[in-house]
Amino acid sequence: MTNELPEMRASDAERERVAEALRTAVAEGRLDMDEFGERLEAAYKARTHAELVPLVSDLPAAGAETPAPLSLHKDEAGTWPERIGGPATSKGAVAVFGGFARRGRWTVGRTFTAFTLWGGGQIDLREARFEDRETVIRCFALFGGMGVLVPPDLDVQVRGFGLMGGFGDKATGPGTPGSPRVRVTGFALWGGVGVKRKPLP
Known part of the structure; x- marks a missing residue:
């Protein structure tokens, strides 16, 4: 997730993107259920990018083995990597x-x-x-x-x-x-x- 404009208001889509990253992290065993619940609640309450960034800054992007920034913005280059990986629903x-x-x-x-x-x-x-x-x-x-x-x-x-x-x-x-x-x-x-x-x- 990038943090070029920390005071920028977060959108519903951006909050949902962070929530999805948290769901993937708990499924992979990177977060326990208590921490997952706390971060998920904070994600849905977040009003700005500055509040969202810390929630996933220590997590890798979906499907990655090493940490990588998760972008809030869905550009052509970043869309597909963010949408591949994770357990089937x-x-x-x-x-x-x-x-x-x-x-x-x-x-x-x-x-x-x-x-x-x-x-x-x-x-x-x-x-x-x-x-x-x-x-x-x-x-x-x-x-x-x-x-x-x-x-x-x-x-x-x-x-x-x-x-x-x-x-x-x-x-x-x-x-x-x-x-x-x-x-x-x-x-x-x-x-x-x-x-x-x-x-x-």
Whole structure:
């Protein structure tokens, strides 16, 4: 985290970035639960950069073995390294005569399996973290539909097929340097799976 403007007011996104770094640190055993709780509470109460900086100054960036500064600002060079690493918060989803959604700030597992039967689902990777640089998302849609939203700068390969249904592959393409690679596979039977590139609003 940089501290060029210590009195600059902190944003909700910056507080959440620090909170995510603390969650990773406790998962890796760098913080005990008491210290984690204290720092997390301080992070959400912080009003300025000067209050946020000390909370992570002794911690490495996500996935790093040696300490490195965690930037509050999401520039092109720093975005992906901050979003790769950490334990998965979800490795699958099922919708039977219903629906599911994975969106916002979550960590997708190395292999994520989604299944819909007479239902629908949405997998939104635009704000997601990734457990590893290589991610496989397996989508199986039977008499239902599923949508996968990916950011414009993500490396995506779509390899699914449809039988009496559709499996859209228009999102296939390279990402920016440092981007994780996501492979979307599976099949749709009397249903559809759509993979689309879409920026956040």
